[in-house]
Amino acid sequence: MAKRDYKPITKLSDLPEENRLxxxxxxxxxxxxxxxxxxxxxxxxxTPIVINAxxxxxxxTTFYPYTSWSVPWAHVTFENAAAVASGVVETLDKxxxxxxxxxxxxxxxxxxGGTFDIGLQALSGALERGHRxxxxxxxxxxxxxxxxxxxxxxxxxxxxTTTPAGRVIPGKQEWKKDLVGIVAAHHIPxxxxxxxxxxxxxxxxxxxxxxxxxxxxxxxFAPCTFGWRFDTSQxxxxxxxxxxxxxxxxxxxxNGALKFNFKVPNPKPVEEYLKTQRRFAHLFKxxxxxxxxxxxxxxxxxxxxxxxxxxxxxIF
Amino acid sequence: xxxxxxxxxxxxGAVLPAATGLQFKTGDWRTERPIIDYQKCIECLICWSxxxxxxxxxxxxxxxxxxxxxxxxxICSVECPVKAIRMExxxx
Amino acid sequence: xxxxxxxxxxMMEFTGDHAIAYGAKQAGIDFVAxxxxxxxxxxxxxxxxxxxxxxxxAKYINMESEHSAxxxxxxxxxxxxxxxxxxxxxxxxxxxxELPVASGMRMPLVMAVAMRALSAPINIHCxxxxxxxxxxxxxxxxIAENAQxxxxxxxxSFKIAEDPSVQLPAMYGIDGFITTHNMENVYTxxxxxxxxxxxxxxxLYRLDPDNPMTFGPLALYDTYFEFRRQQHDAMMNAYEVTKxxxxxxxxxxxxxxxxxxxxxxxxxxxxxxxxxxxxxTARLAVRKLREEGVKAGVSGVTLLRPFPVPEVMETxxxxxxxAVLERMASLGSPAGxxxxxxxxxxxPQLDLRMYDFIYGLGGRDIDWTTIAQTAKTALSDAxxxxxxxxxxxxxxx
Numbered sequence: 001m002a003k004r005d006y007k008p009i010t011k012l013s014d015l016p017e018e019n020r021l022x023x024x025x026x027x028x029x030x031x032x033x034x035x036x037x038x039x040x041x042x043x044x045x046x047t048p049i050v051i052n053a054x055x056x057x058x059x060x061t062t063f064y065p066y067t068s069w070s071v072p073w074a075h076v077t078f079e080n081a082a083a084v085a086s087g088v089v090e091t092l093d094k095x096x097x098x099x100x101x102x103x104x105x106x107x108x109x110x111x112x113g114g115t116f117d118i119g120l121q122a123l124s125g126a127l128e129r130g131h132r133x134x135x136x137x138x139x140x141x142x143x144x145x146x147x148x149x150x151x152x153x154x155x156x157x158x159x160x161t162t163t164p165a166g167r168v169i170p171g172k173q174e175w176k177k178d179l180v181g182i183v184a185a186h187h188i189p190x191x192x193x194x195x196x197x198x199x200x201x202x203x204x205x206x207x208x209x210x211x212x213x214x215x216x217x218x219x220x221f222a223p224c225t226f227g228w229r230f231d232t233s234q235x236x237x238x239x240x241x242x243x244x245x246x247x248x249x250x251x252x253x254x255n256g257a258l259k260f261n262f263k264v265p266n267p268k269p270v271e272e273y274l275k276t277q278r279r280f281a282h283l284f285k286x287x288x289x290x291x292x293x294x295x296x297x298x299x300x301x302x303x304x305x306x307x308x309x310x311x312x313x314x315i316f
Numbered sequence: 317x318x319x320x321x322x323x324x325x326x327x328x329g330a331v332l333p334a335a336t337g338l339q340f341k342t343g344d345w346r347t348e349r350p351i352i353d354y355q356k357c358i359e360c361l362i363c364w365s366x367x368x369x370x371x372x373x374x375x376x377x378x379x380x381x382x383x384x385x386x387x388x389x390x391i392c393s394v395e396c397p398v399k400a401i402r403m404e405x406x407x408x
Numbered sequence: 409x410x411x412x413x414x415x416x417x418x419m420m421e422f423t424g425d426h427a428i429a430y431g432a433k434q435a436g437i438d439f440v441a442x443x444x445x446x447x448x449x450x451x452x453x454x455x456x457x458x459x460x461x462x463x464x465x466a467k468y469i470n471m472e473s474e475h476s477a478x479x480x481x482x483x484x485x486x487x488x489x490x491x492x493x494x495x496x497x498x499x500x501x502x503x504x505x506e507l508p509v510a511s512g513m514r515m516p517l518v519m520a521v522a523m524r525a526l527s528a529p530i531n532i533h534c535x536x537x538x539x540x541x542x543x544x545x546x547x548x549x550x551i552a553e554n555a556q557x558x559x560x561x562x563x564x565s566f567k568i569a570e571d572p573s574v575q576l577p578a579m580y581g582i583d584g585f586i587t588t589h590n591m592e593n594v595y596t597x598x599x600x601x602x603x604x605x606x607x608x609x610x611x612l613y614r615l616d617p618d619n620p621m622t623f624g625p626l627a628l629y630d631t632y633f634e635f636r637r638q639q640h641d642a643m644m645n646a647y648e649v650t651k652x653x654x655x656x657x658x659x660x661x662x663x664x665x666x667x668x669x670x671x672x673x674x675x676x677x678x679x680x681x682x683x684x685x686x687x688x689t690a691r692l693a694v695r696k697l698r699e700e701g702v703k704a705g706v707s708g709v710t711l712l713r714p715f716p717v718p719e720v721m722e723t724x725x726x727x728x729x730x731a732v733l734e735r736m737a738s739l740g741s742p743a744g745x746x747x748x749x750x751x752x753x754x755x756p757q758l759d760l761r762m763y764d765f766i767y768g769l770g771g772r773d774i775d776w777t778t779i780a781q782t783a784k785t786a787l788s789d790a791x792x793x794x795x796x797x798x799x800x801x802x803x804x805x
Contacts, residue, residue, distance in 0.1 A: 012364070024337035024385060034368035035366055038368065061337065062622055062624070064330055064631045066332075068335065072620045073622045074486050080475065083480045087479070088483040090469060091484040095438065101614070101616065121472060121473060122476050125473070128472070231390070232389035236395050323637040328514045328612070330623075332621060333622075334621065
């Protein structure tokens with residue numbers, strides 16, 4: 001396989017001018033995943049091949065006869081982006097050596113539903129087998145495309161259409177699955193979290209991931225203006241707040257060692273974030289005050305846990 | 317585009333050539349339009365990179381809103397570091 | 409017609425599974441996705457041995473489930489590969505989601521099915537319920553009677569599937585354990601002959617950075633229907649292409665395949681219709697019946713999809729009765745899958761009576777005497793103009 005070595009960029013003008021996710025798609029105004037897909041595919045100069053699981057990104061951008069992709073792109077079904085990508089990567093390796101095809105970096109996109117839940121098996125298999133591709137999970141914390149239902153990535157307390165905030169049950173009662181932990185346990189060369197608000201961090205993580213000699217994984221926080229109920233112009237601000245409250249830690253796991261990218265020395269209280277989205281509005285009722293305390297406690301404990309992992313050096 | 321095409325005129329397997337989506341203009345989705353004040357613009361390209369719809373045309377470091385597609389989300393206006401973009405209500 | 413010696417064919421001793429693996433290797437597959445399930449396991453094991461011994465230039469990936477296996481082959485085909493996989497029973501059932509996808513995306517991958525009973529109860533032995541359950545999903549389907557046919561159909565399936573006027577995935581089935589694990593003589597073609605016959609896959613479209621295309625978009629009510637219509641045409645083309653491939657393969661190998669395998673049908677009054685290894689047993693039954701003066705014949709199905717209506721019409725035109733042997737119970741249906749195919753093909757043009765017999769589920773054996781009896785029953789029922797009723801052979805009732 002041809003070696004790829006993408007150094008970090010310092011200026012946004014280093015990115016290609018020609019868009020790879022073009023205009024005219026049907027994603028919501030202010031869509032977080034759209035920004036993820038745009039920047040991820042622009043991150044490297046080489047034309048990437050994109051494998052997309054079923055979900056908002058796939059449905060919103062390929063509505064026959066319209067497609068918003070100017071790069072090679074394929075969608076098969078919901079749970080198999082990583083399995084399809086495995087087949088693509090190995091085939092390109094063989095065919096490019098025989099002069100029958102041109103090799104290209106392969107990026108698989110899956111939403112949180114298609115990755116945390118239904119796609120977990122295929123992802124695990126692909127990581128274990130060590131194919132050289134990047135899997136990006138764009139996390140809008142719900143099955144957004146089907147109407148904002150709960151997924152394994154939905155945070156505790158969030159109201160979704162299958163975990164509504166009712167009189168008796170105040171939203172989702174389970175905590176967000178630690179997907180990056182599961183991925184790290186596959187001992188792949190590179191795994192990272194990122195938030196679309198920190199676009200330079202995200203772009204450079206994509207570049208670093210695509211320079212690996214094996215599988216890589218990025219879990220990127222991609223706010224959903226429609227699903228979470230906030231103004232379309234606030235997508236990036238949401239991405240900032242979740243990092244500034246330490247709810248979504250941003251770090252890399254490279255060759256088994258975890259390293260924080262943003263230490264967030266003066267974290268904002270979780271309320272600052274929770275109060276901005278209607279999906280958490282019920283938490284601010286007096287009878288649910290303990291839930292916000294629980295979220296703060298869990299956020300703190302998670303942060304401490306990650307600090308201990310970071311201090312332990314090469315642990316995965 | 318293909319809505320009127322007969323089945324023999326459509327590509328098998330629903331395969332599509334690149335970027336046919338450009339033919340679908342989403343500009344009529346918006347209720348507000350962003351307007352760049354080029355006196356203030358520092359050509360940082362933040363608006364260009366964050367636009368979910370790739371609706372900001374870029375030439376080198378120069379940017380221009382593409383009103384054919386802009387959905388008026390307002391992200392560019394909020395994120396511009398020098399507040400060079402204002403949102404104006406579209407006329408009905 | 410070339411002789412075996414002239415075509416330099418070698419006689420090898422293969423189980424059905426091994427014959428398939430050998431055929432796939434010769435077919436120059438670029439990509440194999442493997443997941444084990446009894447009784448297909450030997451196919452993927454043999455392929456991995458070829459790989460480990462440097463005898464096969466293909467990417468061989470051990471996947472973590474059948475669903476992922478077929479997904480990976482679809483991905484490989486999208487990237488331009490000639491792809492292959494094999495499965496059975498529950499594995500095929502798990503793959504079901506991707507079967508219409510492979511067909512709808514027009515990816516000509518080939519899959520061998522070691523036909524095995526579906527759970528529940530869990531059973532590892534032969535019946536046809538796995539493959540026959542997926543007969544509507546837009547795949548070209550063939551059934552092999554023995555290891556020789558399994559080898560031949562492996563090679564022919566690629567030729568048919570990849571034909572520019574077909575571009576549909578293809579599967580072919582062999583009897584689990586009965587054929588998969590039984591050692592038989594198989595005449596194999598020389599490597600170069602197969603390579604020349606199949607060449608390298610030339611995909612119509614593929615994932616290519618120099619020619620970017622979109623595969624698998626959303627198509628709603630205003631566009632979806634036309635794609636299924638296209639697949640219908642492809643399936644109709646597959647009928648002609650299959651017959652052409654049977655012809656060219658005969659030129660190469662000396663073995664003649666036909667959509668229906670007919671034996672003593674020319675003057676038959678009663679036909680036995682069967683699939684896979686049962687066809688061989690039925691031939692014995694027919695010879696015995698003939699000794700008794702019953703004019704019986706066997707029609708075995710080789711090409712299941714597209715269903716060979718012209719051959720059925722021709723074969724069945726002068727018979728009085730047909731005993732249809734089914735190795736699947738299509739529960740709740742008026743009759744079994746073969747019966748329904750046949751009845752739809754011959755009604756209302758032919759004036760004959762067909763009778764359905766379900767046998768061999770879960771690997772229960774069937775012998776020639778039982779088969780012979782079905783022919784007699786069918787003849788007698790036809791004479792008395794009795795309607796069809798679903799009968800089970802060999803069940804403790």
